[in-house]
Amino acid sequence: MKISEGVEAAIHCAAVLAGIEKGTTLPASALAELHGLSPTYLVKHLKQLVAAKLLESVPGPHGGYRLAKKPSAISLLDIVLAVEGPKPAFRCAEIRQRGPGALEPEAYVKPCGINAAMLRAERAWRAALAAEKLSDVIAGYEESADPRAVAFNCAFLARHQRPQG
Amino acid sequence: MKISEGVEAAIHCAAVLAGIEKGTTLPASALAELHGLSPTYLVKHLKQLVAAKLLESVPGPHGGYRLAKKPSAISLLDIVLAVEGPKPAFRCAEIRQRGPGALEPEAYVKPCGINAAMLRAERAWRAALAAEKLSDVIAGYEESADPRAVAFNCAFLARHQRPQG
DNA sequence: GCTGATTTACTCGGATACACACTGTCCGAGTTTAGTTGG
DNA sequence: CCAACTAAACTCGGACAGTGTGTATCCGAGTAAATCAGC
Numbered sequence A, B: 001m002k003i004s005e006g007v008e009a010a011i012h013c014a015a016v017l018a019g020i021e022k023g024t025t026l027p028a029s030a031l032a033e034l035h036g037l038s039p040t041y042l043v044k045h046l047k048q049l050v051a052a053k054l055l056e057s058v059p060g061p062h063g064g065y066r067l068a069k070k071p072s073a074i075s076l077l078d079i080v081l082a083v084e085g086p087k088p089a090f091r092c093a094e095i096r097q098r099g100p101g102a103l104e105p106e107a108y109v110k111p112c113g114i115n116a117a118m119l120r121a122e123r124a125w126r127a128a129l130a131a132e133k134l135s136d137v138i139a140g141y142e143e144s145a146d147p148r149a150v151a152f153n154c155a156f157l158a159r160h161q162r163p164q165g
Numbered sequence C: 001g002c003t004g005a006t007t008t009a010c011t012c013g014g015a016t017a018c019a020c021a022c023t024g025t026c027c028g029a030g031t032t033t034a035g036t037t038g039g
Numbered sequence D: 001c002c003a004a005c006t007a008a009a010c011t012c013g014g015a016c017a018g019t020g021t022g023t024a025t026c027c028g029a030g031t032a033a034a035t036c037a038g039c
Helices: A005-017 A028-035 A039-051 A076-084 A113-131 A134-144 A147-160 B005-017 B028-035 B039-051 B076-084 B113-131 B134-144 B147-160
Strands: A055-058 A064-067 B055-058 B064-067
Touching: A005 A028, A005 A039, A005 A064, A005 A076, A005 A134, A005 B113, A028 A039, A028 A064, A028 A147, A039 A055, A039 A076, A076 A113, A076 A134, A076 B113, A113 B005, A113 B076, A113 B113, A113 B134, A134 B113, B005 B028, B005 B039, B005 B064, B005 B076, B005 B134, B028 B039, B028 B064, B028 B147, B039 B055, B039 B076, B076 B113, B076 B134
Parallel strands: none
Antiparallel strands: A055 A064, B055 B064
């Protein structure tokens, strides 16, 4: 079981986009350069965030990406689900219906207890992720990160953000 | 993100092994047949459970597997970790250290806030899994499963379990 | 100087390799019981 | 009748393909601002 690296990249990008001025956008190339990621691959994840209505994209020159909501209205769960998809990590293969003692499918109306237990645990995970807001992540970053890194990021944003209706 | 099917197989096998009589074992071939799984592949997962000290194996003829602990002392987390490995699902790639604004590695003594948030959520997931005991799963099965399936499983166990010191 | 065509810079969507983990099979080795053989 | 030997059943451990998912790149298409040409 492994969460894809795209999730980490998406969260970082969302946090950065929270820092640009209102009414401006940041092109994907700037996000990729800032994080040292592949520009073409990062775009795939950004598009997933746009499809989930967490980001907005502006096409054309001086276009780019910006947040579609306030950072306090975006949770890490929103980002994880946008990138990983909505399906739960535990997918019951219904092996209880496979052996020589299998009954007709109509006999299995009650959900598999193992599946139910695993999904309960997964709901706890999602609830914890939903409680982690993007605004909290940013607040934690600003108070614990190296001042030089913060200054560099601010200067980088000021250099690359573009005004946009 | 996807949990391997081996986890589901391992939990089913552990639940079945909880049903054999004390002092007996069940060969892997019987477990595979009962669940309609590949015998050779199932052994891989059973060995992982043995390595985690959740099961015990007895070699030789009339050998097989049995639980190493009481069902109430085995949690679903134990089984998941035995099969999937102990590493967390979210593995921080430290992309904060990769861009043009990266500092020397010594500047990143404080953990990445994003990583910390993801690991907090994962701890919630593990805590929920640790609360789900194998004995609870079995109790839920016995009360909600079709009586015909229960009867078949009991007969199957009585037919295949082998006495063993 | 103003309007319209062209260029440019960016997003969008799909097609295409590549790497790695999960799935599944096979073989040889080790261990213990059951059955067989020889005295 | 008893002891040693052989055969059988099972686990153990590693080596080996097949498959699917995540990673990464590239190309063509669409969009809108900026630039340039022509009147």
